[in-house]
Amino acid sequence: MAKDGIGAAVLRKEDRRFLTGAGTYTDDLTRPRQTFAHFVRSPHAHARIGAIRADAARAAPGVLAVLTGADLAADRTGNIPTGWLIHSKDGSPMAEPPHPALAQERVRHVGDPVAMIVAETKDQAREAAALLEVDYEELPAVATLAQAMAPGAPLVWEQAKGNVCFDFQLGDAAATDAAFAKAFKVVSLDLVNNRLVPNAIEPRAAIGEYDRATGDFTLWTTSQNPHLTRLLLGAFTFGVPEHKLRVVAPDVGGGFGSKIPHYAEEMLVLWAARKIGRPVRWTALRSESFMSDAHGRDHLTHAELAVDRDGTFLGLRVRTAANMGAYLSTFAPAIPTYLHATLLAGCYRTPAIHAEVKAIFTNTVPVDAYRGAGRPEAAFVVERLADLAARELGVDRVEIRRRNFIDRFPYQTPVALQYDAGNYFATLDTALDRSRWQTFEERRAEARTRGKLRGIGISTYVEACGIAPSALVGALGARAGLYESAGVRVHPTGSVTVFTGTHSHGQGHETTFAQIVADQLGIPVDSVEVVHGDTSRIPFGMGTYGSRSLAVGGSALVKATEKIVAKARKIAAHLLEASEGDVELRDGRFVVAGTDRAKTFGEVALAAYVPHKYPAGLEPGLEETAFYDPKNFTFPAGCHVCEVEIDPDTGQVQVVAFTVVDDVGNVVNPMIVDGQIHGGVTQGIGQALLEGCLYDDAGQLLSGSLLAYTMPRASDLPSYDVGTHVTACTHNPLGAKGVGEVGAIGAPAAVIGAVVDALADLGVRHVDMPATPERVWRIIRDAQAKSKV
Incomplete structure (x- = not known):
């Protein structure tokens, strides 16, 4: 067991770069010939969109494109999906209205994006936005639960009668009624769980890039789950095969759930990059985040x-x-x-x-x-x-x-x-x-x-x-599995690279995951590198939310490391001319039980890449992958x-x-x-x-x-x-x-x-x-x- 393994109060490895200003966030990235996007957002809570007069904006200095919901519809892009289907207590599926990335026909909340302007500079995009004219026919709105549930309230969606998306129940109504019938006292309370705005230190940001030569797309984004974003982009909103789409979430400065969803802007910067043939970047203003990031509670x-x-x-x-x-x-x-x-x-x-x-x-x-x-x-x-x-x-x-x-x-x-x-x-x-x-x-x-x-x-x-587990949540309406993956690659020198499908937005995964591996292999924590957040380097993963990273992602890592140990023991037994069953891994050394014969983990790692020192029938290399689906x-x-x-x-x-x-x-x-x-x-x-x-x-x-x-x-x-x-x-x-x-x-x-x-x-x-x-x-x-x- 490593002294800086499980249970040790190890200083966070990632803080070396964060505290010295060497972190790399999405807005820190600069792409060759990059352009800047600005979104024109609805000033109304509910309105019908009339004419959009864009000639002046298109003619403004530096403007490369003015794009609207009509352009999205013409390109047949998909709607933003939801990841969970709920059925009402009568068995009917929930009302699931469309969610276009740019509003079409109607806007339905203040901040609903109506148009996207792409220009050479950020200021040019903002200045052109002021020249865009949108005719709105304002409609009655419902802004609170009380308003929306009132008899005869205006409808947000025609297909959601009474503004009800679903009417769900859980538990035994008859047994509960019987319990109340025999109660000495019934205590009742009306409660408000107030609506919250997440306000992560780092606002959301996205950069879309398109390579005309290969047809490949790259999205850099402030996401808690880049693989899920890639899946939703490929299957629903953008329609690009996954092997042609790379999603990278570099350092992420806080999320707390607000960076789980697949957001419109992620698809739109890719779509615009293909249209103009240049990278398109967007970073939210703090005031923009208040009306575009998902809120909580309520x-x-x-x-x-x-x-x-x-x-x-x-x-x-x-x-x-x-x-x-x-x-x-x-x-x-x-x-x-x-x-x-x-x-x-x-x-x-x-x-x-x-x-x-x-x-x-x-x-x-x-x-x-x-x-x-x-x-x-x-x-x-x-x-x-x-x-x-x-x-x-x-x-x-x-x-x-x-x-x-x-x-x-x-x-x-x-x-x-x-x-x-x-x-x-x-x-x-x-x-x-x-x-x-x-x-x-x-x-x-x-x-x-x-x-x-x-x-x-x-x-x-x-x-x-x-x-978890995936079979259960699937039966409950989840449209994705909730397992996790991990890969462990041991290099010939004995250092280790870990590939995890979870993602960090400040929790310290680069330290804790390294401690797990250090503990299992008996090596220093600084010998372990943790890689996350890049779909081109990690086969698949479900990201971070619901406090799942250690219990699910860490468990996948344990399983992968156990495979490493099992193979390394075979190699060590061959080198030590001992029975595999007699070889133990202790404090970073493979030891023959009851003797002083041993090989360090580094010596076994090197031997893994020298096949003539291998036992017969064993493949060269020391790299393993595992998936973990919780019980x-x-x-x-x-x-x-x-x-x-x-x-x-x-x-x-x-x-x-x-x-x-x-x-x-x-x-x-x-x-x-x-x-x-x-x-x-x-x-x-x-x-x-x-x-x-x-x-x-x-x-x-x-x-x-x-x-x-x-x-x-x-x-x-x-x-x-x-x-x-x-x-x-x-x-x-x-x-x-x-x-x-x-x-x-x-x-x-x-x-x-x-x-x-x-x-x-x-x-x-x-x-x-x-x-x-x-x-x-x-x-x-x-x-x-x-x-x-």
Whole structure:
């Protein structure tokens, strides 16, 4: 085992280039004779497109092309597909309207692309855009779930009656009704899971290039899954054979789900490059990202929990309306269904659960995955109900959780999933101890002396990661397999190159994957190179999302490395004149058991490329590929504890302490795990207190820049206390569960629970996210006014 292998807090290898400014992002690339694209986007939420007068724009200096939806239609390009088919509870398939890359006939949200201008320079393209004239006939719009679901509401799509994309259900309605019939108390709550704008540090960008001599296309793009982008381009939108299309995602500066979808701009730069015979590049402006990148969350939920006299959970009903936006993005239909409704059991032995999800079209930016993708929404529902049940029964919030925790594994939930392993009591106990839960009332009393309202909140959650297996998700409507591939190439000098089908947008894969190989082969981590993000170098892969990279991609890597070891052992046995069964790999050396005879890994690697030293019948070389299709999801879990102080005069909420104890399975690199948890918790706090994407009644985006959309800053955050407790996943070779999203899943309910606790003496039972100063101030004033009546 290498000293810098699994379990070591190795400094991230990739940071050597990132921290010195040597990273290579899509916008850093310069192609010979490159041109620049600018998109003209709709200023209306819903309108019929009339004439597009482009003569002045075409005549502007430097302009090479002005392209519209009519040009796309004439070239018979395909629509942007969605990757998941959902059926309604009556068995009918979801409404699946077309999604052209440039709007045709109608625009359906502010920011819908109408025309593409290509010019010699970026400024020339923008200046020409101002000369393009588009006649719009404005139509009635629905910008919120409430508007879209109102009787007689204007339709986003004629084929989606009532603006309903699908009406899904999961669980046993009859069993749930029976559970509610015998309940001592039913606790109910209406919840908002606020719409979020991802805001990765690196905006989306794409460069398309066409080689007239070979007919080959190359796309450089800020994607979390270049192979899937190539597949969708080849099979649906662009219609180019995959062997003629290379997709490269170089360094990617953050994604959090927003760089999963196949976006219109990726196809359009390739299409324009073929038309003008030169590379075409585009980088989004930050304001453009607000109205073109897929948004996250946006649920309205009514939830009811049936309990007995002791607070034992008997049944759960959840009715959710989920906003899809104007079009179906790549993974959008799966998020409120199989990534949300399936997690409503949480950590608890609730015997009967029934969930209904209505997916609704609105005249807004499409909604897709955002860190956690459905699981934060589910955890928020379950944890807020647990708090409320405790309050209405007069039971301690911690005690009601203990009474209902799942305590035996494997555990089959009433909503499809089977948890393989966990210990929710251990993470809870450790978090309570580290957060000094028992002495909180002392801190509350001290805060009162300063005129502050102090509250404490708790969240115990379960997540499902590593979406799998392919046969299951295929039966549930997935239009792609969710396995992963890995290749391991050992060079004659003993260094190793790893080819992985997953992709990194900041998680540290180049380090953790190298640690896995170093651990298995007993070589230094710096001897391992990790290659990802280029479809010309990696046979296939499904990218990174859903905290799948280690559990799925890492497991494929383990399988490939095991093949390397098996072949290398044969070579070593031949060199050592020993039986293969007597040869062991220990600390980077192949050793004959019970003797001092050994060959280093490097010596065996060199022999692999010298065939006259080979055992008979063995092929030269030392390179192996493996695919891994998971047997089940993995199920990280944990406990988050948050303390806040509220200034009653301003409504300002300050997070003063945050404790995290997560079970993410076996840990490859504890430093990277801590960093992932820090980032996720920060995004969860952002959702709970600060972030909210808003549209007005006409569908205009009110929070369309960082002037109106508040992101968390360092001054908004405390120092986090992070711990882990390990129960290994039982069905993958690493025992890993996933860590990338846990912070964003556990944090929101803990924060809002703390806010409600701080306001409990005023009779407040719930606060919607985001708990902004204005919202909290109004709640305090309203509660004070009621108390005087």
